[in-house]
Amino acid sequence: MIYDEAYFELLEKSREVGQRLRRHPAYLNYQAAKKAFAADAAVQAEIAMFGRAKEKWEEQRTFARYRPEIAKQQHTLQSQKARLDQYPSVAALHQAEFALQKVLDEVAEQIAQTVSEKVRVDHGNPFSAAKHSCGGNHGKRNC
Numbered sequence: 001m002i003y004d005e006a007y008f009e010l011l012e013k014s015r016e017v018g019q020r021l022r023r024h025p026a027y028l029n030y031q032a033a034k035k036a037f038a039a040d041a042a043v044q045a046e047i048a049m050f051g052r053a054k055e056k057w058e059e060q061r062t063f064a065r066y067r068p069e070i071a072k073q074q075h076t077l078q079s080q081k082a083r084l085d086q087y088p089s090v091a092a093l094h095q096a097e098f099a100l101q102k103v104l105d106e107v108a109e110q111i112a113q114t115v116s117e118k119v120r121v122d123h124g125n126p127f128s129a130a131k132h133s134c135g136g137n138h139g140k141r142n143c
Contacts, residue, residue, distance in 0.1 A: 017107065021103070021104070021107070024103060026096070026099045026100045026102070026103045027100055027103075029096045029099065029100075030093075030096040030097060030099070030100045032096075033092045033093045033095070033096035033097075034093060034096070036089045036092065036093075037090065037092070037093040040087065040089040043084070043087045043089050043090055046084050046087070047084065049080065050077070050081065050084055053073070053076065053077050053080060054077055056073070057073045057074060060073070061074070105123045108121045108123070109123075
C-alpha cells in the first residue's frame, strides 16, 4: 500500500465522519443505554453470577460426556443468560446497539456504492437489510 497525501486525506475524512456519527441520535441513544446498563446494579450482579457460572462450566465441559450433571449446568447457564436478557437495561442496550449498527451499515454501504455498485460490504449482521449481502445465496446471484 502506498501512503501518499490522498491516503492521509481519506483518513482525515473518515475521522470527520466518525465525529459526525458521535452526534447522531443512534449513537447518543447507545451511549445513554450503555450508561444505564453500567449503572444497573442488579444487572451487574447478575452478570458477575453468570460469569462465574460460565467459567465453572467451561472448566468442566470437556468432561460433559462422562458427567451428566455438566449438561444440567449448561441448562442452568442458558437460563441465567435468558434471565439476564430480560432486564430492561440489557434489552435497551441491545436495541441501541442494533440501531447504531444499522446506521454504520448504511454509511458503509453508501461509501461502497459511491465507489462501485459491485463493491460488497460485509455487515456481519444476519438481520441486515443490505442488498449486497451475498451470504447463503450459493451462486444464485452475482455479487
